[in-house]
Amino acid sequence: xxxxxxxxTADVESGPNGEVPEGPDALLALAERVAGWxxxxxxxxxxxxxxxxxxxxxxDGEVESxxxxxxxxxxxxxxxxxxxxxxxxxxxxxSVLGETLAEARDNARFATPDEHVALAVPDGVAAxxxxxxxxxxxxxPTTKKVELALALEAQARSADPRxxxxxxxxxxxxSVEVALVSTTGIRSSSRKTSGYLSVGVIAGDGExxxxxxxxxVGRGFDGLDPDRATEDAVxxxxxxxxxxxxxxxxxxxxxxxxxxxxxxSVVSSALSGEAVAxxxxxxxxxxxxxVGDLVLTLVDDPTDPRAYGAAxxxxxxxxxxxxxxxxAGLLSGFLYDTVSGSRAGTxxxxxxVRGGFAGTPGPGCRALTLASGPEGFDEAGVLAAVGExxxxxxxxxxxxxxxxxxxxxxxxxxxLMIRGxxxxxPVREITVAxxxxxxxxxxxxxxxxxxxLPGVAAGQTxxxxxxxxxxx
Amino acid sequence: MIDAPVLERVLTEALRHGGEFAEVFAEDxxxxxxxxxxxxxxxxxxxxxxxxxxxxxSGETTGFAHTADLTEGGLLRAAEAASAVARGGGTGIVAVxxxxxxxVQERGSDGAATPSLxxxxxxxxxxxxxxxxxxxxxxxxSQVQAGCGASRRRVLVANSEGLLARDQQARTxxxxxxxxxxxxxxxxxxxxxxxxxxxxxxxxxxxxxxALLAAGRALSKLSARPAPSGELPVVLAGGxxxxxxxxxxxxxxxxxxxxxxxxxYTGMVGQQVASPLVTLVDDGTVGSEWGxxxxxxxxxxxxxxxxxxRGVLTDxxxxxxxxxxxxRSSSGNGRRQTYQHLPMVRMTNTFLLAGDxxxxxxxxxxxxxxxxxxxxxxxVNTTTGDFVFGTTEAYLIEGGKIxxxxxxxxxxxxxxxxxxxxxxxxxxxxxxxxTCGKDGQSVPVGCGQATLRVTGVTIGGTAE
Numbered sequence: 001x002x003x004x005x006x007x008x009t010a011d012v013e014s015g016p017n018g019e020v021p022e023g024p025d026a027l028l029a030l031a032e033r034v035a036g037w038x039x040x041x042x043x044x045x046x047x048x049x050x051x052x053x054x055x056x057x058x059x060d061g062e063v064e065s066x067x068x069x070x071x072x073x074x075x076x077x078x079x080x081x082x083x084x085x086x087x088x089x090x091x092x093x094x095s096v097l098g099e100t101l102a103e104a105r106d107n108a109r110f111a112t113p114d115e116h117v118a119l120a121v122p123d124g125v126a127a128x129x130x131x132x133x134x135x136x137x138x139x140x141p142t143t144k145k146v147e148l149a150l151a152l153e154a155q156a157r158s159a160d161p162r163x164x165x166x167x168x169x170x171x172x173x174x175s176v177e178v179a180l181v182s183t184t185g186i187r188s189s190s191r192k193t194s195g196y197l198s199v200g201v202i203a204g205d206g207e208x209x210x211x212x213x214x215x216x217v218g219r220g221f222d223g224l225d226p227d228r229a230t231e232d233a234v235x236x237x238x239x240x241x242x243x244x245x246x247x248x249x250x251x252x253x254x255x256x257x258x259x260x261x262x263x264x265s266v267v268s269s270a271l272s273g274e275a276v277a278x279x280x281x282x283x284x285x286x287x288x289x290x291v292g293d294l295v296l297t298l299v300d301d302p303t304d305p306r307a308y309g310a311a312x313x314x315x316x317x318x319x320x321x322x323x324x325x326x327x328a329g330l331l332s333g334f335l336y337d338t339v340s341g342s343r344a345g346t347x348x349x350x351x352x353v354r355g356g357f358a359g360t361p362g363p364g365c366r367a368l369t370l371a372s373g374p375e376g377f378d379e380a381g382v383l384a385a386v387g388e389x390x391x392x393x394x395x396x397x398x399x400x401x402x403x404x405x406x407x408x409x410x411x412x413x414x415x416l417m418i419r420g421x422x423x424x425x426p427v428r429e430i431t432v433a434x435x436x437x438x439x440x441x442x443x444x445x446x447x448x449x450x451x452x453l454p455g456v457a458a459g460q461t462x463x464x465x466x467x468x469x470x471x472x
Numbered sequence: 473m474i475d476a477p478v479l480e481r482v483l484t485e486a487l488r489h490g491g492e493f494a495e496v497f498a499e500d501x502x503x504x505x506x507x508x509x510x511x512x513x514x515x516x517x518x519x520x521x522x523x524x525x526x527x528x529x530s531g532e533t534t535g536f537a538h539t540a541d542l543t544e545g546g547l548l549r550a551a552e553a554a555s556a557v558a559r560g561g562g563t564g565i566v567a568v569x570x571x572x573x574x575x576v577q578e579r580g581s582d583g584a585a586t587p588s589l590x591x592x593x594x595x596x597x598x599x600x601x602x603x604x605x606x607x608x609x610x611x612x613x614s615q616v617q618a619g620c621g622a623s624r625r626r627v628l629v630a631n632s633e634g635l636l637a638r639d640q641q642a643r644t645x646x647x648x649x650x651x652x653x654x655x656x657x658x659x660x661x662x663x664x665x666x667x668x669x670x671x672x673x674x675x676x677x678x679x680x681x682x683a684l685l686a687a688g689r690a691l692s693k694l695s696a697r698p699a700p701s702g703e704l705p706v707v708l709a710g711g712x713x714x715x716x717x718x719x720x721x722x723x724x725x726x727x728x729x730x731x732x733x734x735x736x737y738t739g740m741v742g743q744q745v746a747s748p749l750v751t752l753v754d755d756g757t758v759g760s761e762w763g764x765x766x767x768x769x770x771x772x773x774x775x776x777x778x779x780x781x782r783g784v785l786t787d788x789x790x791x792x793x794x795x796x797x798x799x800r801s802s803s804g805n806g807r808r809q810t811y812q813h814l815p816m817v818r819m820t821n822t823f824l825l826a827g828d829x830x831x832x833x834x835x836x837x838x839x840x841x842x843x844x845x846x847x848x849x850x851x852v853n854t855t856t857g858d859f860v861f862g863t864t865e866a867y868l869i870e871g872g873k874i875x876x877x878x879x880x881x882x883x884x885x886x887x888x889x890x891x892x893x894x895x896x897x898x899x900x901x902x903x904x905x906x907t908c909g910k911d912g913q914s915v916p917v918g919c920g921q922a923t924l925r926v927t928g929v930t931i932g933g934t935a936e
Contacts, residue, residue, distance in 0.1 A: 059532075059732070060532070062531070062532040062533060063532075063533045063557060064532065064533065064534065065533070065534040065535070065536060065814060066533070066534070066535050066536065066556070066557050067536040067537070067814065068536075068537055068553055068556075069537065069538055069812065070539075071540075071812070072540075073521070084514070084515060085515075085516055086515060086516070086517045086518075087517065087518045087519065088517070088518075088519040088520075089519065089520050089521065090519075090520070090521030090522070090523070090540055091521065091522075091540045093540075096520070099520075100520075103518045104518075106592075107515075107516035107517065107518060107592070108516075110506070110513060110516050110592050110593070110596055111512075111513050111514065111515065111516060112511075112512035112513045112514070114512055114514075142556070164733075165732060165733055165734065167732045167734045167855075202733070202734060202855050209736075209855050209856060210855075210856060211734075211853060211855045211856065245930075248701060248702055249936075250936070277510075278509065278510050278615055279614050279615045279651055279653065279658070280615060280651055280658075282657060282658060358519055360515060360517065396851045396853070396858075396859075396860050397849075397850065397851050397860035397861070397862055397882040397884075399849055399851075399862075400847075400848045400849035400850055400851070400860065400861060400862025400882060401860065401862040401880065401881060401882035401932065403660060403880055405651060405658050405659075405660050406657060406658050406659050406660055406693075406879070406880070407657065407658075408879050408880045408881070410699070410862070410880065410881040410882040410932040410933065410934075411860070411882060411932070412851070412858070412859075412860035412882055412884045412932070414858070428856065428858060429858050429884055429885070429886055429930065430884065430930070431701075431860070431881075431882055431883075431884050431930065431931075431932025432932070433699075433701065433881060433932050433933055433934045434934060435934070468701050468932075468933070468934045468935075468936065469701075470701040470702055470884075470930050470931060470932045470933070471930065472703075
């Protein structure tokens with residue numbers, strides 16, 4: 001109950017109207033045609049997206065819901081005299097295209113002229129091809145997807161006698177094609193498929209209930225792993241049984257990979273060149289300074305095909321590239337799109353992201369990782385190295401308690417105590433607090449157990465010293 | 473949007489293969505927003521989408537498909553896709569219709585003025601005024617962002633039980649966020665006003681006041697000390713403190729969690745679950761609050777539902793699907809983000825009824841504790857009841873007086889435990905708007921309460 005209200009959403013359905021033929025070439029042709037309507041003196045960028053998705057939710061041995069959808073839409077930016085306007089529509093109907101362009105054009109009239117406002121121009125950096133399309137997905141019949149969701153639910157229900165409920169067991173997949181064309185010479189298209197299994201379980205009875213979630217993600221149907229999703233969910237729920245409110249005090253905290261991924265993505269918002277330029281980042285004015293421990297090297301590399309957020313092109317059609325943001329503790333780079341790069345007196349780092357056709361681009365990361373400790377330095381290794389402390393497996397209230405501008409950090413947590421280098425008794429209803437600045441300075445260990453989780457940052461076990469725990 | 477005979481044919485098609493219930497939810501939504509940031513009008517954005525979501529319920533299974541094609545052909549194809557789940561279900565043929573329009577009037581069609589949209593130029597003027605006010609409130613204000621968003625949503629719901637209902641919903645929101653810079657670094661302040669109405673919002677709300685509140689919040693925290701760590705009495709100022717009840721029990725009273733035994737409140741109707749000072753209401757009919765509407769997204773009229781009466785749990789919140797299983801009627805809480813989403817049980821405006829104590833007196837009678845002037849948000853695990861909520865403006869209470877400002881922190885508690893610890897409720901009732909996220913869908917909600925005290929909550933600060 002806290003996220004700011006966003007006006008407009010992504011992923012809209014156009015219906016099976018068949019007006020725009022299948023395939024990325026047809027989308028490119030459409031984007032080119034609309035961009036061709038630009039008047040003299042104005043620059044136009046046309047972003048067109050189209051997707052299909054299927055979602056199956058299983059509950060208690062039955063299909064609770066089955067959703068199948070096709071979506072399409074267009075987002076148009078117009079720049080006239082350094083004034084930017086934007087409009088979008090959840091449809092690719094011919095009648096909508098011209099209206100949307102006209103509305104974007106009208107909106108531009110009201111913007112404050114700003115010399116840094118411009119559309120991207122090709123910068124000569126070649127895109128690294130990444131194959132994100134699983135051709136086989138389209139051929140998987142719905143019945144097989146339903147079977148997989150039902151099997152996941154059944155498996156989770158019987159995985160452990162202490163599991164009393166499986167409140168959600170989902171299969172989902174999607175495919176999306178995007179074309180981007182501008183009058184400034186941008187012309188890119190991309191497509192990707194994705195699939196996931198997700199399961200939530202409840203262990204124990206009555207007041208002693210604990211919950212756990214697990215998932216498996218991939219580029220399509222094949223390779224999704226219900227065993228892994230189930231094991232993850234069940235382990236997390238069962239090991240919390242009997243949890244009590246933990247003790248207060250200063251402690252070293254080990255963040256589970258999933259939690260660490262969330263932590264990194266919060267840090268990354270302070271590395272946005274736009275946030276820095278506008279004085280909304282605790283990193284502002286600190287380029288080249290020491291912001292973290294020597295073990296801290298942070299890189300955003302969407303060209304790594306293993307990354308969930310891998311991409312050949314950014315949201316302005318420039319090639320994605322590897323950007324080193326923090327190098328052995330020294331602040332060494334920010335993420336820029338075209339406008340924020342210009343404002344900082346530099347160029348785009350190919351880091352524009354956007355939330356579908358209804359959103360405008362802004363700088364952001366896609367594939368963050370930390371340079372890791374020695375090979376084989378996994379969760380058990382980090383726990384052994386830490387010896388005593390708190391292991392956090394769930395973090396809550398990140399939106400209400402972590403501020404990437406001030407750096408204040410205070411979250412709810414549940415997990416297990418670490419004793420003698422091993423996981424011990426479970427704890428709940430505690431908070432973990434510090435500041436993001438101090439967390440980066442107090443990094444004790446970085447696991448080599450990189451797992452490419454859904455989202456913008458990889459998961460790696462992290463240990464952070466000197467955090468304040470509030471509990472009993 | 474769609475004529476009744478077409479709707480009847482589409483519903484009939486949706487049930488052609490079986491199933492007991494079919495529904496068409498059509499929506500035509502336009503949005504506009506403007507943002508002034510860093511002293512510049514950076515972006516005006518306009519968007520439009522329309523389409524229909526069709527669901528078919530067959531036994532325990534719901535089939536859902538949606539389309540942006542509102543022609544009869546497009547709707548029939550979506551109905552066919554949604555009906556796939558019922559195929560082979562063999563539940564027999566359900567006769568559809570005739571559709572009967574319910575008494576709910578379209579807003580604006582009952583003689584009331586149509587909500588006005590406000591011109592782009594007028595909107596920018598408001599943004600500039602807010603920017604000026606915020607920047608004028610102190611030299612330490614280093615950055616200001618002001619945003620204004622408006623949406624118009626026409627909805628139509630028709631179902632196989634003969635329901636046909638329409639509504640037109642206008643929503644307008646204005647927000648200001650400020651950054652202040654000082655020796656201790658950056659601090660932030662945020663304030664928002666949001667109502668279910670048009671540009672008339674600005675007849676009631678002063679953007680300068682919003683700006684001053686946001687700026688003041690950032691400025692006061694420049695001298696803030698770290699929040700305490702550990703359990704203390706907490707006094708919540710009226711308005712945003714309602715987030716506590718939204719999280720501590722609101723979500724846990726949603727019938728979908730109850731049906732799956734995924735709430736600490738399962739099976740507790742009739743029991744004392746809170747202090748006798750707690751009477752909690754969810755009410756989608758209140759004035760023009762952010763969570764207000766004429767009909768929910770299943771076509772049922774918004775209602776006032778008492779959830780907790782003087783500490784005793786009286787009822788849960790229901791949508792069509794969950795109510796049907798229990799053989800009762802929906803409480804008007806079936807909501808969805810857009811036509812592309814299935815409806816589920818959601819809160820509307822959820823608030824604690826005011827008490828009769830004096831707000832200042834409650835603070836005066838608190839020797840040591842934390843005074844929370846503004847909450848920013850929260851999160852709950854309905855199964856365990858554990859929840860957090862975060863402060864964006866808070867102070868220490870020492871010797872019955874509000875003293876030093878505190879840096880932002882989350883507080884953590886367990887719903888049923890915290891509800892029993894409410895030991896004082898004042899009379900200064902206020903509401904606050906928010907966006908509630910659940911299972912990937914966001915909807916506008918209101919929450920509210922009067923100043924109240926909780927005898928002990930764990931505060932997640934960094935001070936030892």
